[in-house]
């Protein structure tokens with residue numbers, strides 16, 4: 001099935017900043033939020049105002065930008081955190097608190113019923129101060145916590161005014177098609193709310209410890225979840241969370257959800273990669289340098305006839321171009337495509353072969369020829385040919 005109008009929550013500025021070594025200065029956060037707003041992201045989670053004064057003022061600044069995206073903050077289930085978030089003028093507040101008996105007794109020295117009264121009074125406090133505020137409650141490590149505790153705490157949260165309940169796979173534990181299926185989890189949770197006449201929006205937050213974050217998010221989508229969390233480059237604690245571009249690609253191309261300006265993705269990936277100092281892996285789907293580059297001669301030949309022979313996603317959808325790599329694998333098809341790109345397509349075959357030899361030699365040394373080198377290689381090959389005769 002899938003939700004008619006799926007919403008995306010981007011957490012690059014909150015979860016993404018929990019990547020070891022990553023911190024975005026306030027003006028970088030502004031630049032990132034601007035791009036997320038342009039892409040058409042529904043909710044931008046911008047940080048936890050209680051962490052520092054700088055984060056507090058940044059969240060406040062972002063909340064005042066008048067974006068279409070709703071600006072959100074993160075808070076523990078504590079009045080002080082919630083007050084600070086409300087002062088920032090956010091439209092969305094994510095409150096989290098664990099519900100596992102073991103965590104509650106060993107870390108918080110409390111029990112479920114006290115935790116629930118703290119959660120409900122926090123939600124009531126926030127809603128009283130701002131009835132328009134969208135409030136999300138997340139039972140941290142939802143999927144590994146005792147289900148009875150989750151449904152009890154989450155139902156109490158909804159009755160206290162929470163609009164959204166998030167299912168957090170905090171440790172990337174779920175595996176599609178097994179007894180730990182996100183599809184089954186979300187379906188059961190929704191049915192158990194419905195049987196009490198409760199109908200909160202359901203969100204999903206999938207960590208990528210097993211490399212299954214996107215698969216689990218899509219499983220949740222199939223089960224009718226309303227909001228999916230993601231971040232640019234999948235940044236986040238440990239192996240991170242769902243990669244935003246990959247998620248939007250599949251939702252747009254394969255599930256006909258066309259709400260986003262996907263052509264803005266390369267700009268935000270470059271921005272986040274530069275300022276997090278985390279390189280985009282070359283073979284990263286959608287955003288990697290090689291994501292739309294064909295290499296082997298057989299591929300480039302077939303792809304130059306019709307790109308769809310070796311592509312199931314069009315680069316143009318994502319503001320990208322198709323490339324044919326020029327290296328030791330290249331054949332005449334790649335070369336001719338590249339020559340066409342630089343407007344040098346009237347070259348006699350003998351010279352083309354000479355140019356290709358040049359390219360192959362460079363490729364065998366373990367380097368790809370950049371298109372900007374090509375005019376110089378053409379010129380050199382002419383002289384090389386003359387010189388060798």
Ligand code: HCA
Nearest residue numbers: 096138140141166168170205
């Ligand atoms: C955290 C953990 C969290 C919370 C998600 C949420 C998780 O860093 O606080 O509040 O919805 O993965 O459980 O990111």
Ligand code: CU
Nearest residue numbers: 015170205236
């Ligand atoms: Cu998380």
